[in-house]
Amino acid sequence: MLQHFDPNKDYGTPARVSENLVTLNIDGVEVTVPEGTSVLRALLKRTSTFLNCVPAITWKHSALAVSAQWKLKVAAAPCFLYHTCRKRHVCYYAEQQAGETAPQHHGAVHLRSPAGLSDLSSNGNCELQDVAGAVGLREVRYGFEGNNHLDAKKDESNPYFTFDPSKCIVCSRCVRACEEVQGTFALTIDGRGFDSKVAAGQDDGFLASDCVSCGACVQACPTSTLMENSVIERGQPEHSVVTTCAYCGVGCAFKAEMKGNEVIRMVPFKDGEANRGHSCVKGRFAFGYATHDDRVTEPMIRDSIDQPWKKVSWEEAFSFAAGRIKDIQAKYGRESVGGITSSRCTNEETYLVQKLIRAAFGNNNTDTCARVCHSPTGYGLKTTLGESAGTQTFDSVMKADMVMVIGANPTAAHPVFGSRLKRRVREGCGLIIADPRTTELVKSPHIIADHHLKLRPGTNVAFINAMAHVVITEGLEDKEFIANRCDNTAYNKWREFISEERHAPEQTEDITGIPAAEIRSAARLFAAAPNAAIFYGLGVTEHSQGSSMVMGIANLALATGNIGREGVGVNPLRGQNNVQGSCDMGSFPHELPGYQHVADDAIRGRFEASWGVTLDNEPGLRIPNMFNSAIDGTFRGMYCQGEDIAQSDPNTNHVDQALRSLDCLIVQDIFLNETAKYAHVFLPGASFLEKDGTFTNAERRINRVRQVMPPLSGMADWEVTMALSNALGYEMNYSHPSEIMDEIATLAPTFKGVSYDRLEELGSIQWPCNDAAPEGTPTMHIENFPIGLGNFAITEYVATEERSTRKFPLLLTTGRILSQYNVGAQTRRTPNQAWHDEDVLDLHISDAEMRGISDGDWVGISSRAGDTVMRARITDKVQPGVVYTTFHHPGSGANVVTTDNSDWATNCPEYKVTAVQVVKVNSPSSWQQNYQNFDDQQQDFLKQGRESVSQ
Amino acid sequence: MVMEADPFMLIEGMTIAGLAVGATQGYIYLRSEYPIAHQILNEALAKAEAANLLGENIQGSGKTFHLEVRLGAGAYICGEETSLLESLEGKRGLVRAKPPLPAIVGLFGQPTIVNNVLSLAAVPYILAEGAKAYADYGMGRSLGTLPFQLAGNIKRGGLVELAFGLTLRELLEDFGGGTFSGRPMRAVQVGGPLGAYLPESQWDTPLDYESFAAVSAVLGHGGVVAFDDTVDMSQQARFAMEFCVVESCGKCTPCRIGSTRGVEVIDRIVNDENREDNLELLNDLCDTMIDGSLCAMGGMTPFPVKSVINHFPEDLHKPVTEDMAS
């Protein structure tokens, strides 16, 4: 089963599951495959000496399903030439050794545009050339004088790949990849007959077209027409390693194709269970940051943040850091220090950081960036369904009949899932979008949502209650599911609550802004669908009522019986690559790994026995509490791994003040990020390409991250944490991340069956994985819930305090876009800048006109927390009264404006609603001027540090 | 003709066909070059709907059938059934690979039957008069009638509806009255621009599908174009390839590139450049196109070319003349 390391077998399409089997005759041998299996897969079932040729089979054929009447011959198929052969249905060329080459292949290869074979310069990456070689073609019978396209112009507009139409054979694979796999419909064949050519958009080049640079077309192209620039520049890769993307929570598997220690290209892995061979622009192309000049690869220290950095040895850095932490604890107490784990790092690394905090610092002051994104998911789903995680696999969406997307923009933030969802919608699945903005899923080529519920920011709970009200009062609930699977006392209480007239859509219309009739119709559609699934994102969680909303979503899913099978479920679209994992690994102050409460003596006892220390039984500080205590002077030291709290957390002024108050800030990162500008110790981190470990994606899927190149700093992140712990006097001793996973398996019951060996065997594992589910659990809650019966929670709508006033009449909501990733530390250091090199403020034309703002003007955005300046973009994607921006660039200061309002249960910040005023201005805000000065100073300190001689 | 003169025959035929296969939606795909037919069809549809001969619950039967006219955008290839479906879906008229057959996965992914006007218009007659009455026309497996279109160098051009089975010569002489120029007739192309050229020796072939197939020709939609003895058959062969250059949908290599190479090779033959080699190449090219093309466009383009090679080889060996196309 170790096919995960087999780099060359390409089955074209995923295996089909069907009870109906089709038997066909291949080379006289009967082969039986499930119905719907592609011809290519069927061919591969029949072992043959010609397997090497099979990748040449056409995209078309790779998706073409077998039919029982066919007689096939095994061998390769240069079908990008023909697509299909009228005589045989599937082309083959007979075993060439026997000299039986089917004549029409000769003919077609000869005919290849533009003029024969001689110009097939392709870096050895041309299937056509391979075929020509295989059928023994050397000369060109038609000569070179004929009409041709040899002087067609190259399109080099895309920063990552080149389109050289002079090599194009117009096989349409790229067009189909763009349509069927990616769902963007950016490409077409333009013109007819001999003039047919591939055109992006209205033939205005790739960059200017709708192309989102996912690279599917480049991967599909059988010639060197569409080719990665890195391959053109550096030649063909020589070996490859399968690993996992470190950007978003989809967790795409990639083959990192290498030349020596250099990554030439990333190719989505066909067997990747999360991505099924697809990727987005970030994972496939934006990996150049890993070797960017800005990488800091040597440890540095300084006494205060007003001083330049000084390069030191690892030992000195550890002893300096440990000394400072110990001093602080001696002076201000055990509770005066803490740390933040990273959702960007591996499970093993995260586990070690929280272990260091709990065991070496001796307190529970550990938190993670999930605080600011999906902590309400943890709380809300644990309360209602009993487990802090999404219930499905991504594949499950292919069985949904109705999908409701709430507060998420998957085509930008979870692009590979977005493409999958679009594919399902094109197959006829219904779609309801609840979002203040008009996202791509509302309307794009071949996609139209049945409903776009354009709610006002901050009114989620009123909206979801209204949906449930319609379901219950119109008798659309799944009575059987409720009776058998749910806690009926809780249900009856909830039923009474939700049936109250005040939740009726007619009553909530004024609050949410969604017409009552639309809610009613959407609720009926949702309830009527045999399989209805909910996908949601940060537009649900990042609110003062984030946890209530998550519970409201779970209530609706329970009430309609949409839990516990494929095609349904409650699916949080996790933002970062390992946000699920960092939560699983015990990063929160109140929970030990595996969501086990610190106050539970029995549980704590097991950890104490394993770790050989006494653990604090009180939950520690959450991130916002750490900031407040820092400003109070009671919290003075912090270890922050791979997270940029200075840019990502709300109310930047407040964070700035807190960080300046610390006596010792230890930052471990690959760049001198915004937070590191406040640090005293800088420990160089490793990029995902340098890591060995596991990430857990939004489907609870544990994926292996395999080291592609050695850590630039010489130390892996887990080794750094271990050394710091040892310097602090708490001994850790691991020789490989697999040993850390083994320890996790003994302590967290849901991970009991997980080990690196099992991961090699199975490819990936969805937790829970234990004796009851030795291969993991793709779909959760099939028979019962971890808490036995599903629990309905009362979700009272409470309006946020953040509302529009005369002073701040507009509501600001934030989000991200496809090409940049979160705080942008990585993507800003890649050519992805071509798509988004600054954050802009989107506002509706009516709001703009009222303020005399035109497109491209500089505008000041102020809230009660602070103000900043960015450029305005006028759009109809936001509704009047709502403005929107992204937070990818530190200088734009989006979070200077956001406030410290937060979720009542988990303190997840209310990023999605800030009352603001927008005015036309002509100079940067005072915050921006200060930021610029501070940045200049710190860059200078870094420069001095880099130039200093290590001691 | 049918659309303009008796649209209800087609509407009735389609409605019956729809009921027969359980379809509730039908489309008439009409070339944009026929504005009058478009107008008449639309009026007829409106009348049929008003009379509840179309629409919901037709004549209280509980059956539903809607019918709509859609206009093409001028591509010859959209006469091919799958590219017709693509065009109906609003896409570029590009041939689809089969399988799946349209009857299984057709328009918008739904099972679809695609028939020509001739077949559908015959339905009411067959149902009214019985299958036997219809089968009494024609011969062999080609039953019924076909409206032949006499054109080209012919004295009496126009439409003649005849039962299958007459010989080509009878059609040309009895109905067409010989050439318009009065000169001897030399070649006849039957079945549209992709049909083979028949020399006089084949004019006694009966007009039915099977007999024509037996002589490597096609009857197609019944178009008949006559040429007198001034015709240069090499130019006719070249024209076939050129037509394919213009009308090929571009999806598959043999047709998209083969047609262009075909024109070039024929030009070389006519110019007497390596004539023997190029003739062999032309033959191979024809085979590649026949065997390898995805649809009949590329698959049939060689028919006229091959018929020229086989029946009028002397024209390919003529010395270069002035009017040689450049």
Ligand code: SF4
């Ligand atoms: S890169 Fe992706 S979006 Fe762009 S044209 Fe290719 S397949 Fe389409």
Ligand code: SF4
């Ligand atoms: S660019 Fe590549 S994939 Fe697209 S038509 Fe040309 S050869 Fe085929």
Ligand code: SF4
């Ligand atoms: S960013 Fe997300 S969707 Fe894109 S390749 Fe990485 S994991 Fe996949």
Ligand code: SF4
């Ligand atoms: S034979 Fe010609 S018209 Fe038919 S599919 Fe191929 S390119 Fe298109």
Ligand code: FES
């Ligand atoms: S299908 Fe590729 S040659 Fe027949």
